[in-house]
Amino acid sequence: MDRSNDTDLTRIFDTIEYPEAYRVTYLANAIVFPAYGEIKRDFGxxxxxxxxxxxxSHFDVLTAQEVARISRRPRNTISRAVHRMLNESYLERSPDPADGRQSKLKITPKGRALHDEISGYLSRRQDEVLAALNAEERATLTALLKKAALHTAKLDD
Amino acid sequence: MDRSNDTDLTRIFDTIEYPEAYRVTYLANAIVFPAYGEIKRDFGxxxxxxxxxxxxSHFDVLTAQEVARISRRPRNTISRAVHRMLNESYLERSPDPADGRQSKLKITPKGRALHDEISGYLSRRQDEVLAALNAEERATLTALLKKAALHTAKLDD
DNA sequence: CATTTGTTGTTCCATTTGGAACAATATGCG
DNA sequence: CGCATATTGTTCCAAATGGAACAACAAATG
Known part of the structure; x- marks a missing residue:
């Protein structure tokens, strides 16, 4: 196709009023959407x-509420996910003796194995998206992202 | 509440298998979810x-397909949005004389005014999230994000 | 020029999503 | 203790979402 006359769709990176927010969201979408599609297709x-x-996979034990906080998703969404994953025995649940409202969630070996497969999809796509950066640039980016993320976690306590 | 015994929910930033992807997605969510909630509440x-x-707001004229490509959303989602925004006269549509399949979309002054209000929400939240970075760090982050984003746009052509 | 293939925008439909209300339990305070 | 308030996990329901099929049109190929 002749694209010589096409609009350059990347101009918006510079003209948008919130450049960092736009680029961060753009990259997040570029990583998550394709990986998410593959994960849905391959694992349902x-x-x-x-x-x-x-x-x-990264905490010994969590409550559903804590998962919701970490992931910024509504509690009911997590609640449904817990039921499905319990059903497939990707995790196990035990009531908290100290607090009758909540339950403790733990991943099973089967769940961990599944996570290991899935994280490969995300790592691969991450590396594709960041392939333009050399090692030093990537290390710098990683450090700055961490600084901002830690601040944000405190911000929304 | 006594949190001295709580799990540190930020440990996952370091232990996750895809640190850059995780942090980018975390920041994107931290910016977009609250802003999105406010925009829905205040403007519907x-x-x-x-x-x-x-x-x-950033291109004189676009087709629905181009909007879908820029935003990585399915065409039908954009199609619905176009109808609602036409109805509220936030934009106008004219058939492309050179290609009977597609129409050209343009924003109206009313639409531009709405966008100006909305972008304030996103800019504000962006600045909150990035408040931990000094001017130099922020400039570095911005440049690295752009480099990665431009590469990604080419990657998915 | 005819036929096949691709593209655009739309509708249909099943699934996902998230706000709101709810019951059960816990905490704070008089 | 007793009552008000907060928190956890759940269900309900309306809305958003995205895949698939479709009609209209365009481009490519023979």
Whole structure:
């Protein structure tokens, strides 16, 4: 196709009123959408479900509420994901003896194995998207992202 | 509340298998979710609708397909947004004489005014989230994000 | 020029999503 | 203790979402 006459769709990166927010969101979408599509196709998981897996892979035990806070998703979404993942025995739940409202969630070996497969999809896509950066640039980006993320976590306590 | 015994929910920033992807997505969510909630509450717009406004604010004329490409959303989502925004006369549509399949979309002054209000919400939240970075760090981050974003746009052509 | 293939915008439909209300439990305060 | 307020997980319901099929048109190929 002749694209010589096409609009340059990347101009908006510079003209948008909120450049950092736009670029961050653009990159997040560029990573998550394709990976999410593949994960759904290959494993039948929806987003809240693999997020649940990811959280439980990195903490020994969490409540549903904590998963919701980490992932910034509504509690009911997480609640549904918990039921489906319990059903497939990707995780297990035990009542908290100290607080009758909440339950403790733990990932099972089967769940961990699934997470390991899934995280490969996300790592691969991450590396594709960041391929334009050399090692030093990437390290700088990673450090700045962490600084901002830690601040943001405190901000929204 | 006594949090001395709570799990540190930010540990996952370091232990996750895809740190850059996780942090980028975390920041994107931290910016977009609250701003999106406010925009919905104050203006009744859903995400595809303000995305449409943002795109048309930065290009003289676009087709629905181009908006879908810029925003990585399915065409039908954009199609619906176009109808609602036409109805509210936030934009106008004219058939393309050179191609009977597509129409050219343009934002109206009313639409531009709405976008100006909305972008304030996103800019504000962006600045809150990035408040931990000094001017130099922020400039570095912005430049690295742009480099990655431009590469990604080419990657997915 | 005829036929096949691709593209655009739309509608249909099933699924996902998230706000609101709810019951059960916990906490704060008089 | 007893009552008001907050929190957790859940269900309900309306809305948003995205894949698939479709009609209209365009481009490519023989």
């Amino acid at each position: 998981l929806v987003r809240a479900e693999y997020i649940l897996l990811a959280c439980l | 717009l859903v995400r595809a609708e303000y995305i449409l406004l943002a795109c048309l």
